[in-house]
Amino acid sequence: MNDHDPANFTISLHKNIETIKEQLHHTAELVVRTIRIGESKYNVALIYLDELVNADVIRDFIITPLFLFKGMKKSDTGPFIDHLASEHIRASSVEMVSSFEDALNGIVRGRTLILVEGYDGGIIAETTQWQQRSVEQSSRQRSPGGPMIGLSEQLKVNLNLIRSFIKSPDLVVEMKQIGRFAKTDLSIVYLNHKVDKQALEKVRTRIETLDVEYVLESRVVEDALEGRKKTIFPLIFNSEMPDIVAAALYEGRIAILVDGTPQASIVPALFVQFMAQPIEYYSKTGKLSNRLILFFSYFISVFIPGIYVAFANFHKDWIPAKYAKKFFKESETLLPLFLEVFLLLLILYILGLASFRIQTDLIVLASLVGTMVISTTLVDAKLVHPFSMIIVGISFLTNFLFLTGGMASAALTLRILFLIIGSFFGLTAMGIGLILLIFYMALLRSVGVPYLAPIIPFRPQEFKDVFYRGDTKKLINSEHNYPHDDKE
Structure with missing residues (x-):
């Protein structure tokens, strides 16, 4: 709102209309409809943005009742504009406003402003009609045995x-x-x-x-x-x-x-x-296995590339000789093992980005090209070892399990971090890194609640829905209490 503009309405209908036009920068969508009601005693203006309102609502619930208005009765008390709002405007929501800020806030949300000559206030009536898509099935989260519908933009x-x-x-x-x-x-x-x-x-x-x-x-x-x-x-x-x-x-x-x-x-x-x-x-099945598999999959997604490289660089003697010779000692690839794994992770990450950035009708083509580049070209050119491709593929696939909610992005960062640790310092350093990671996660808070609760701090009474899904009746009837501290 400009500093020289008055904050509140005046009793001049013309001045109020001009101020609103100026503050909306004379946008072409703005509609100002003036009418005379009550046997021509009152000048009334309806102000709204054409693309945001329901014209039928304005006609049936505002304009028609106004034209039927004949005037105030002797028994009627209070200002005319208040009587108009309470007795004649039939919109689902009606609000009295006295400032231009409140009026403009209503107009840009698809509501209709009603001004009356001689009154330094206005009426905001609900007439919104946003363009929206119908409620559809969720494309990113699915539950085969549960509801299909997802939230919308409205x-x-x-x-x-x-x-x-x-x-x-x-x-x-x-x-x-x-x-x-x-x-x-x-x-x-x-x-x-x-x-x-x-x-x-x-x-x-x-x-x-x-x-x-x-x-x-x-x-x-x-x-x-x-x-x-x-x-x-x-x-x-x-x-x-x-x-x-x-x-x-x-x-x-x-x-x-x-x-x-x-x-x-x-x-x-x-x-x-x-x-x-x-x-x-x-589902009745998977009460224990599903949760444990997910925990294990997250561990695999984060640590398996680093463990693979650590074995190759520092712990070949832990592997049977024939396998160590086949996978590590006689490898004819051009790149060091660390660069092999890092290159594969980078290519898969680029493919993931491309799947969201290119047109939908090109996704199949991008997938075919990506498959040829990774599975055929890299191996035939001896840039990567086939076993490296299997390891990275497992890590990448298990990461898909955690796209919902946003945990996959954390796994990507941790995967690269532990790949570097395993490549240069071995499994012992990765174990130390895991302990430090647990300490770090224990310090995190989500609106004051410890991130690793109920494991850290240890709350066994809450374990009925942690590593396994407990009895549904007990889950429904139990109280959920969240620990708090002042470490945030």
Whole structure:
């Protein structure tokens, strides 16, 4: 808002209209409809942005009632504009405003401003009609035995989906707006009698202190929620499945939804929760094996390239002689083993980036070219050993299990780190590195909750859903308590 512009409406309808036009920079979408009502006693202006409103709502619930208005009765009390808002405007939501800032904030959200000559206030009526896609099946997260639908880009749609899973008056939605230049709607969602109060206060504080010009997606909010200490590990769990969000709320966690982002950010996020998969709660089988396989797969994804190179460089005598001779001693590849593995990891990473950056109709072609380059050219040119390709392939495939939630990015960094350690210092150094990594993870906090809980600090009563999926009835009826400390 310009400094020379008045902050509040005046009683002049013409001046108010001109001020709004100036502050919206005379955009072509702005519509100003003036009418006379009450046997020509009152001049009224309807102001809205044409592409954002539902014309039928304006016609049926605002214009038609105004034309039917004949005037105030002797029994009517109070200002005419208040009477108009309470008795005649039939929109689903009506709000009185007195400042240009509030009026403009409503107009850019698809609402209609109603001004009356002689009154220094206005009426904001709900007439929004955003363009949106229908609720569809989630493409990034799937659960063969559970619901298929995923969240969309519309905040109201997402809140509706969550309420369809949690039909309880204890479900609380706090609405906030962030951004100085352009305001974006944000919702903090939790269950009042189950939420972790300390975590909720930290979420509120960090969002309220977030000072940015605009927000296009939730990453900016997630950075604020993670706190000042940055880490490669995700301290926020992202999900686009409303049933996963609902389950997290039942466990006392908090979901943050940002308008325009088709996923929810869930806190507190613990390391063990990234090892759980939705299918475990919809299927009878895999209560123990699925969780253990995921823990083992994450270990394989991070450590197997480093272990492979460490064996080749420092521990050949630990391997039967015929295998050591075949895989390490008589290798005819041109590159050192460390560079072989690093080159393969780099190529696979580039292929992963390409799959998201190129057109969908070129993905098959890119896959064919990538397959020829990796499987045929590198081996025939003796740049890499076939066994190196198997090791890196296993590491890369197991990493796919952790794309949901964001844990895969941490695995990539750790994989390279332990590859370097194993290549230059051997298995002993990798073991020391693993111990230091556990200490580091134990120091991490997700909105005040220790990242490795309930393992560190040790809370055996919470182990019913850590290394195995316990009985569903016990899981549903048990209380989830999160430890807190002041180390953040």
